[in-house]
Amino acid sequence: MSAPQPRGKLYLVPTPLDFGCEVDAGLGAALPEQTIAIAARITHWVTENAKSTRAFLKRVGTQQPLAAALQEQRITELPREVHKKGDHDTGGGFDAKPLLAAALQGQDIGLVSEAGMPAIADPGSSVVRAAHALGIEVVPLVGPISLMLALAASGLNGQNFAFVGYLPADASGRAQRIRELEALAQKTGQTQLFIETPYRNAALLQGLLQTLKGTSRLAVCCGITLPQQRVQSGLVADWKQRAATLPLELPAVFLIGK
Missing domain, CATH: 3.40.1010.10 (Tetrapyrrole methylase, N-terminal domain)
Known part of the structure; x- marks a missing residue:
């Protein structure tokens, strides 16, 4: 045989x-x-x-x-x-x-x-x-995983987190989903990660700043591993006090937490 x-x-x-x-x-x-x-x-x-x-x-x-x-x-x-x-x-x-x-x-x-x-x-x-x-x-095999790199660079809770994919593209649906994720993050401490098609990144960031409470934390990681890589993280209230200078035309990971 x-x-x-x-x-x-x-x-x-x-x-x-x-x-x-x-x-x-x-x-x-x-x-x-x-x-x-x-x-x-x-x-x-x-x-x-x-x-x-x-x-x-x-x-x-x-x-x-x-x-x-x-x-x-x-x-x-x-x-x-x-x-x-x-x-x-x-x-x-x-x-x-x-x-x-x-x-x-x-x-x-x-x-x-x-x-x-x-x-x-x-x-x-x-x-x-x-x-x-x-x-x-x-x-x-070992190599880049944008979600984990962004989480590590964000300063948000890396012990309890969830990736939730894409948010709704329409403004009202997006705002509702943002509020749901914010409430979950505040209640459980679980960091919420999500992504968007690059040409919608600017609209998503604007929606986040308009919808989130000032006491929530927001991180945006653009162009992870690229020469233009930028990571900005802090309270939403602080985001509103300073202009974001992020290369939003690049792939980005968004994170909200407490």
């Missing part, structure tokens, strides 16, 4: 947080050498966006020789209808197991999002869940 085929691993590969920005912060500034080396030898990928993954691999290739040329890399995108609304709840019928067929044949697979750590404020949890179900080892 022949021995069973060894299974590959699923590597969670973080990427730099400068995707879609005008600046390249340098791959080595964001990722350790071991993460880059592992990414260089992977030839099978499950990704949020194939184009951004090829751009990432091109950057990896400047640091370490790729095991396969870009045109030979096997890149499979998650379905857009899945990753647009999040794939942590697979009740909609999406089965990620077929995406991991190569791992069952002994090939390592990399899971990657457009920026940051896959499955953290990004799609990919369905693939991780499928790997566990199939008995495939899951290996998270």
